[in-house]
Amino acid sequence: MLRYILIGLLVMQAVPVEAAAFDHRRWDDLLKNNVQVYQGGRVTKVDYQGMASEQTELAGYLRQLSQVTRDRFDRWDKAEQLAFLINSYNAWTVDLILTRYPDLQSIKDLGSLFQSPWKKRFFFLLGEKRSLDDIEHGLIRDSGRYNDPRIHFAVNCASISCPALKNRAYRGDILEQQLEQAARLFLSEKNRNRLENGALRISSIFKWYRKDFERGWHGTATLPQFLVLYRDSLGLSKVEADALVAGMIPITFLDYDWKLNSANP
Numbered sequence: 065m066l067r068y069i070l071i072g073l074l075v076m077q078a079v080p081v082e083a084a085a086f087d088h089r090r091w092d093d094l095l096k097n098n099v100q101v102y103q104g105g106r107v108t109k110v111d112y113q114g115m116a117s118e119q120t121e122l123a124g125y126l127r128q129l130s131q132v133t134r135d136r137f138d139r140w141d142k143a144e145q146l147a148f149l150i151n152s153y154n155a156w157t158v159d160l161i162l163t164r165y166p167d168l169q170s171i172k173d174l175g176s177l178f179q180s181p182w183k184k185r186f187f188f189l190l191g192e193k194r195s196l197d198d199i200e201h202g203l204i205r206d207s208g209r210y211n212d213p214r215i216h217f218a219v220n221c222a223s224i225s226c227p228a229l230k231n232r233a234y235r236g237d238i239l240e241q242q243l244e245q246a247a248r249l250f251l252s253e254k255n256r257n258r259l260e261n262g263a264l265r266i267s268s269i270f271k272w273y274r275k276d277f278e279r280g281w282h283g284t285a286t287l288p289q290f291l292v293l294y295r296d297s298l299g300l301s302k303v304e305a306d307a308l309v310a311g312m313i314p315i316t317f318l319d320y321d322w323k324l325n326s327a328n329p
Contacts, residue, residue: 090125095229099231112162129148147236150215166328200215263314270317286309289309
């Protein structure tokens, strides 16, 4: 009997135990309190004054993020990991803005001639001092774990042309629905993506990260193929969608508005 008990214990130790999901309620409350929603979620603005008044809560949430070990992170499923990274990016972006708010017009004001704001290493995550670029490009895009181009509609760079900052935290258990909603909302916003004068004029995000949309997600090997997955959101007819894939509708990229996505005048 003792032998079987020992064998059972060894088997249990050999099976990785999934870590408990991260509690994002603090960030969720901050977003609900301080993100203003327009056009059914296609556009949002951030009340940075409100965020500043709750900076103790924000600092507490960021501290919780920093306390997550790499071992715990690796024991989450991919959806839980990705929700954690998206929320981390967005929360530390807000924190970065608050270091100089209200004395800035754009997140770019926080950079210098020699370093962009996205390359500043100003926080600890998964045991290392990190930058926003480390999260987006290193941990998300180039890690090989996720291959989901919809993350570009979820991470928010605090600018008007960015996809809207969602007024709720991302969660692993509903991440698929949240990412799909973010994609559809972004693509249906006419200031960012529209068919105009016979050309499809779309966000520069698709120019900067084009290869992410051509890596085979849902069988899409070209940017037009990705876009026609969302032809309804873009307002394209079936004929127009077919013409886009056939290269008969040119694609151009809109200028990016880097002004702060602030709700405060």
